[in-house]
Amino acid sequence: MGGAALAAGGLLLPGTAQAAPRLTTPSPVALDLPTVPAPRSERTAGSALRPFGRHLAFGADPSQQVVVSWQVPDAVTAPFVRIGVQPGDFGAPVAAEVRTLVSKLSWQKPVEDQPPVKPTTVTQYYLHAQLDQLIPDTTYYYVVGHQGYDPAGQHTRLGDVASFRTAPAPGRGAGFTFTAFGDQGIGYNAAATGHLIAGLDPAFHLHMGDLSYANAGGSGKTSDAYDARLWDSFFVQNDPVASRTPWMPAIGNHEMEPWYGSDGYGGMRARFTTPDNAWSQSTGIYSWRYQNVGLISLDGNDVCYNTPANLDYTKGKQKKWLESRLAALRADSGIDFIVVYLHQCTYSTCHDNGAELGAQQDWAPLFDKYQVDLVLSGHNHVYERTDPIRAGKATRKVASGDTVNPVKDGTTYVVAGGGGGGLYSFPVSDTYLGHETGNDKPVPMVVSERGGHEQTVKVTWSRVRYTGYCLVAVDVTPGAAGKPARMEVRSLTEDGTAVDRVTVQRG
Template sequence: MQNEPVAARTRWMPAIGNHEMEPWDGADGYGGMRARFTTPDNAWSQSTGIDFIVVYLHQCTYSTCHDNGAELGAQQDWAPLFDKYKVDLVLSGHNHVYERTDPIRAGKATRKVVSGDTVDPVKDGTTYVVAGGGGGGLYSFPASDTYLGHESANDKPVPMVVSDRSGHSQTVKVTWSRVRYAGYCLVAIDVTPAVAGKPARMELRSVTEDGTAVDRVTVQRG
């Protein structure tokens, strides 16, 4: 694998997806991936002093990009757990775009969070980010792009395509798609620990290859 030289000296936490599937390797096609990476178990649940809970997965719980759509099963089975345990941030790929939601709880946006704002996941809910603009062919949105410095009118509902377990799709209108960018970009996350009575901060940035900011949001509890 082209990633092995870097992975040999840098910790990676991969989310297995369709691009890692090799039908000849193992019963489910992921034998090669599992041989190269060991993912964490549930020991973190017994730890103390955790500042933030970040979930990462391949397919999108929430996304308005129609190329691969969003997963109804994830919305029904996983999102309630994210609400219950007050997950701060959910990262996914699959759709080759960048998209950030307003904070969501029980499937609905709780408030509008533009670039530069701060989110309190305990009060506001979970923020979902599609970070799929790092390579491969780019996709598009059914509504105009809207991102830092290039904000567009974004008050009308946007159509989201969701796929159920049987593979059937349906379209619903949503209002939580706050930032959309159909260009190449990467996501960087910096965490500042709590100090001198100030709470920990998690700053998420989406940047293009020359460092231009596409989006910026801070997650802070309390």
């Protein structure tokens, strides 16, 4: 999602934060009279503008590439990141790119509207510093700043120091954990799942879309209620976790913000920098690897029949790219597992958003062909795990605690949409670790078809269902001494209780 060249309707204005802010002497204000403030850039100095909303992302090679992103509350001059391998011993400033996002308030339906001082636009300053040629398997400490605010300068601000760790060089690591959820939003449940990530201290976190719900409607139409300022709350909420653990987002339907360019992703391109390696500005569609795991992020809006604003917008390019990436990863002897993550559900029995026929038709045959090990999605605000599926059918029953061999059995699909943004429900009772119903009757699945029609079919693969906030934690162990590589997939509730556990093992 990188690139300063975004010109979505002229809304992203690279370099507009470069004008030097001027400090003016404040004059007394009568508290009972309305005042019209001067433009903020004329009344603030850099020293008064504390960075916030830090979030990290890996580049395509996480052993060497990390992107540090953050926000400032007003225009600043010469933003930078300083890094070092010892806390307090930072190197020279590395310049950050400024992506200024201007959003008209007339698009929006603000929660509060306080007259008479009412802004007509919201201006957000997103900063991104792309670090390359880092040392593998190394903890780096960093601070972010700008002219007038240097946490590593004369007045060291230890509270501003954060850290990250690069991945081991491919083939060198001893195993790692990653976490995943979708549909997080803002609030105490969203913060709680974030705290759970912090406690697990994963190598990275996958976010399967529907991030802030700043676009409350999620239809991708300009009639959606939208308030760009909610993105500030989202990044503030997640800063304690995302400032030290790279978050790798996929695109959800609520990320279609049609005010920002033809695909509606101009805002996402301003806020996030993820590997830009499918094609130029292939927002949310990218591939990377972490040790022995190949990862692919897809944009489900491209195949989504029930929210069709961006249906077929890549004109087949995404499917073609997906096949080439799957083929390359499966041919790579250093890759054991392929994990695909996206927002919409290929298979799910939760009725609220159902399952996507487009994903079943376009992508599932490729997941079969290249033996994708795990597909993670959100969209339905529940947890659900399928038995392994091939050609649309379960190959065998895999209860919690069992082991799947994807080579023989097929692909396991997991819905983990309990990140915090409200909960949905199943048409039949939950069944999960320690609360198995033992009821194997077929379960109805609603699928949307092209044109908005729906059909209901009965399926037998819905093995684990849990209605509650949760995340997925995956512990990856490389093969060694004759033992095959393994992924232990766990679903954990807000308080860390496991409601599902399955081992994915090749060989």
